[in-house]
Structure formats: C-alpha cells, structure tokens
Amino acid sequence: MKHKPLIDIFALGGTIAMSADPGASEGVKPILSADDLISAIPGITDIADIRTKQVANVGSANLSYQDIAKLITMAKDSDADGFVVTQGTDTMEETSFLAGLYWPISKPLVFTGAMRNPSSPGADGPANLSDAIRVAASDKSGVYLVMNGEIHDPCRVRKSHTSNLSAFRSDGGELGVITESEAHFNQSLSRFAVLDLPKELPPVAHMMCVFDQDPLILDGFVKAGFKGLVVEAFGGGHVSEAWHDALASLAHDMPVILSARPGGGRVLKKTYGYKGAEIGLIEAGLVPSGRLNGMKARLLLQTALAAGLNWRQLFKEYADLW
CATH class of the missing domain: 3.40.50.1170 (L-asparaginase, N-terminal domain)
Structure with a gap:
C-alpha cells in the first residue's frame, strides 16, 4: 500500500x-x-x-x-x-x-x-x-x-x-x-541561497514614482531611521531631473535600489542617457533590481542588511536569476 x-x-x-x-x-x-x-x-x-x-x-x-x-x-x-x-x-x-x-x-x-x-x-x-x-x-x-x-x-x-x-x-x-x-x-523554480533567520528585519522604505511629485517627499528617510530605500521608477527605471538629484544625494547615505513601476520586464541599464534615466541613476550609486519588482526588492534588501551581506553583489546575482 x-x-x-x-x-x-x-x-x-x-x-x-x-x-x-x-x-x-x-x-x-x-x-x-x-x-x-x-x-x-x-x-x-x-x-x-x-x-x-x-x-x-x-x-x-x-x-x-x-x-x-x-x-x-x-x-x-x-x-x-x-x-x-x-x-x-x-x-x-x-x-x-x-x-x-x-x-x-x-x-x-x-x-x-x-x-x-x-x-x-x-x-x-x-x-x-x-x-x-x-x-x-x-x-x-x-x-x-x-x-x-x-x-x-x-x-x-x-x-x-x-x-x-x-x-x-x-x-x-x-x-x-x-x-x-x-x-x-513546465518551468523550474528560481533558487536562492538560504539565509539564517534573523531576529528582525531592518526598516527599508518603498517609494513609487508618480507624475509631477515633489522630491521633498524623499527628505527625512535617514533621520527617520530607515536603512535603505527602494524606488519604483517610471518605465524601465526613470525619474525626473529633480528626483535624480535627490536620489543621488540619498545614495551617499543609504542603499538605494532602482526598481521599475510596470508589472513586467527588467530594469534597464544602458539604453537611456538623459538626466533622470537609468544610466545616470546607476552611475550615481543606485542599484537596479533586475526583474524583481519593488515589493520583493525591498524584502531582498532587508534580508541582505539583516545578514550583513554585500547587498550590491547580492542584487547583481539575484537580479539576473531569470
């Protein structure tokens, strides 16, 4: 039996x-x-x-x-x-x-x-x-x-x-x-390296870009105690010129992950060169999330920070899993 x-x-x-x-x-x-x-x-x-x-x-x-x-x-x-x-x-x-x-x-x-x-x-x-x-x-x-x-x-x-x-x-x-x-x-499951459970996850903010929003909304993240930020940008990873400056400044103080607002596709890396586009944002220190959406990029950054991992390298590896 x-x-x-x-x-x-x-x-x-x-x-x-x-x-x-x-x-x-x-x-x-x-x-x-x-x-x-x-x-x-x-x-x-x-x-x-x-x-x-x-x-x-x-x-x-x-x-x-x-x-x-x-x-x-x-x-x-x-x-x-x-x-x-x-x-x-x-x-x-x-x-x-x-x-x-x-x-x-x-x-x-x-x-x-x-x-x-x-x-x-x-x-x-x-x-x-x-x-x-x-x-x-x-x-x-x-x-x-x-x-x-x-x-x-x-x-x-x-x-x-x-x-x-x-x-x-x-x-x-x-x-x-x-x-x-x-x-x-009919497809294989994405595989991640298994991490040890921490007591808690550090706070990471998640911000979606919307039309004509003042970058003043980004002020205070560091003072508020956030340890990182995920930005869900327009299109393939684009923001306004004013947001570019604010995010570049913020990236000096905390990890900033660049995600894409659309529901499918990956964050671009080398297509658009105007100020506020992905090339300049990556040069300013933002790290693209690949095909991970903003919600999941936030969780991945939290787990990386909790484990004391090299979060830049982690996103480089995980963002290209599929």
Missing part, C-alpha cells in the same frame, strides 16, 4: 478563512479555523494525512516577518513531508517570496488563499487548498504559490486584480498547472 504523505497546514487567516460575524451588521472577517478549511474539501484525506496548525487568523495586511519566521521554525521541527500556508492574498506574493529566502529544508512549502470568501457563490478556497495540498504532497521541494489551478514562482508572481479568480500572474508565465488532480511543471 502506497504511503500517504503527511502535510502540515499552517493557517494564518485571510479571505479563505472569512465568514460573516453574527455580531456584525455587514462584511466578513477571518473567523474560520484550519480544521474548518479542511472539512470543506471532500476526500482530501484520501490524498494525504493532514495536520492543522492555527498560527494566526488575521487579514494579511496584519502579518509580519515574525509570523513567517514562526512558521519556518515550526516546519524545521516537523516530521511532515510537505507544508501548506493559507493566508490572505493581499500580501501573499511578498510573504511567499520572503519565505523562499529562508526556506531551509528540501520539502515543498506552498502558499494559497482565496479571492472569494466561503459564503460567496463560486468560492475558490476549497479548490485552491486542495491544489496546494497536492503540490505539497509532491517531491518538488521549494516554495510555491498556488492559485486558480496554477503553480507560481514567488519571485515572479504578482497579484494583478482586486477580485478576479485569475488575479495572480507571473512574469514569464506560471511554473505549472494542476490538471486532473495532478501537478504538472
């Missing part, structure tokens, strides 16, 4: 765990437990032995580095064959990416959630969780994000819609799909 894999479910809350609160007049809240989520999937225990662990029960905007560090530590101490994290989709592209930087074991860790809460017609939570369990029960080690029948690389995935079931899209396409209850992979 074939051995059934043992899967730990780490539940953090989010839409997948939300239902109407009897004491509230409207709206849903994260009140369902991990056991409630599993009970909504008929026959799932025929696929794997399931253990549930309620780590938190909040909207994902309330999650922190400490929550991710806690579940990674729990996984290290577990005898399970694979792991699934259920959480809100608002920050899942960031938490899954962060977990990938610290994932220390050769087993699958799969993030999933829901775009529609359990009381909505066509709620997608049970199907997403079932798919995630199947990926976690595979022999594909590493960290994944599974939504809407698709398997995504946390490095490349982005939530691109507020409510559609197909909200998650990856730059370069998904890693694979779940078809007829089986996981099929």
Whole structure:
C-alpha cells in the first residue's frame, strides 16, 4: 500500500478563512479555523494525512516577518513531508517570496488563499487548498504559490486584480498547472541561497514614482531611521531631473535600489542617457533590481542588511536569476 504523505497546514487567516460575524451588521472577517478549511474539501484525506496548525487568523495586511519566521521554525521541527500556508492574498506574493529566502529544508512549502470568501457563490478556497495540498504532497521541494489551478514562482508572481479568480500572474508565465488532480511543471523554480533567520528585519522604505511629485517627499528617510530605500521608477527605471538629484544625494547615505513601476520586464541599464534615466541613476550609486519588482526588492534588501551581506553583489546575482 502506497504511503500517504503527511502535510502540515499552517493557517494564518485571510479571505479563505472569512465568514460573516453574527455580531456584525455587514462584511466578513477571518473567523474560520484550519480544521474548518479542511472539512470543506471532500476526500482530501484520501490524498494525504493532514495536520492543522492555527498560527494566526488575521487579514494579511496584519502579518509580519515574525509570523513567517514562526512558521519556518515550526516546519524545521516537523516530521511532515510537505507544508501548506493559507493566508490572505493581499500580501501573499511578498510573504511567499520572503519565505523562499529562508526556506531551509528540501520539502515543498506552498502558499494559497482565496479571492472569494466561503459564503460567496463560486468560492475558490476549497479548490485552491486542495491544489496546494497536492503540490505539497509532491517531491518538488521549494516554495510555491498556488492559485486558480496554477503553480507560481514567488519571485515572479504578482497579484494583478482586486477580485478576479485569475488575479495572480507571473512574469514569464506560471511554473505549472494542476490538471486532473495532478501537478504538472513546465518551468523550474528560481533558487536562492538560504539565509539564517534573523531576529528582525531592518526598516527599508518603498517609494513609487508618480507624475509631477515633489522630491521633498524623499527628505527625512535617514533621520527617520530607515536603512535603505527602494524606488519604483517610471518605465524601465526613470525619474525626473529633480528626483535624480535627490536620489543621488540619498545614495551617499543609504542603499538605494532602482526598481521599475510596470508589472513586467527588467530594469534597464544602458539604453537611456538623459538626466533622470537609468544610466545616470546607476552611475550615481543606485542599484537596479533586475526583474524583481519593488515589493520583493525591498524584502531582498532587508534580508541582505539583516545578514550583513554585500547587498550590491547580492542584487547583481539575484537580479539576473531569470
């Protein structure tokens, strides 16, 4: 008889765990437990032995580095064959990416959630969780994000819609799909060097460029205690002339990462030569993030600073992983 894999479910809350609160007049809240989520999937225990662990029960905007560090530590101490994290989709592209930087074991860790809460017609939570369990029960080690029948690389995935079931899209396409209850992979997962978990991450600011914004908004980052800045610039890595001067000055005092505001493609390095374009910004000390978007570039810089690594070299290596 074939051995059934043992899967730990780490539940953090989010839409997948939300239902109407009897004491509230409207709206849903994260009140369902991990056991409630599993009970909504008929026959799932025929696929794997399931253990549930309620780590938190909040909207994902309330999650922190400490929550991710806690579940990674729990996984290290577990005898399970694979792991699934259920959480809100608002920050899942960031938490899954962060977990990938610290994932220390050769087993699958799969993030999933829901775009529609359990009381909505066509709620997608049970199907997403079932798919995630199947990926976690595979022999594909590493960290994944599974939504809407698709398997995504946390490095490349982005939530691109507020409510559609197909909200998650990856730059370069998904890693694979779940078809007829089986996981099929057509791309390889990006691999990072695994770092040791620090007690905390240093504060790094994230700023998106918008039309005709005064660079005065950049003043005070150093005094406020930030240890670095990620700038999501226009196009392939462009800012105004006034912002060029402000960022060049700031780069003397802290690490400044140059990211791109569009949802796909990489930061340019040598195409545009006018003041405010990527050539001058890189010469002024800004470091391009490659195809990592601003949100993930911020997390990578935080992990580099926390570990005391050469952050310039780290971005040079990681920005060209795919």
